[in-house]
Amino acid sequence: MKLYLAIAALMLVLAAHADAEEETTIEQHFANFHSKVMEIGSDLSEKAATAFKKLEESEFATKARSWFEEQFAKLKGN
Secondary structure, three states, X not given: OXXXXXXXXXXXXXXXXXXXXXXXXXXXXXXXXXXXXXXXXXXXXXXXXXXXXXXXXXXXXXXXXXXXXXXXXXXXXX
16 A cells, blocks of 8 residues: 555656656747847838838829929929
8 A cells, every 4th residue: 555655646746747847948938038039020011011001102202292393393493
């Protein structure tokens, strides 16, 4: 009976030790955090560049630019 209890206790200790080894360290957390921040930053920069490009090529921007160019040409001509 004592042998069975000793084996069961040993199995519990080994299982707890195996679980403890799988936990990530603070260094791994920071490395993971750094990679996530870099990923978010690159995604954000891509989205911002795409939005600015769409805005620059939009009909409103084109008309506004041409209007300002016309007004500047009129002022410059007078």
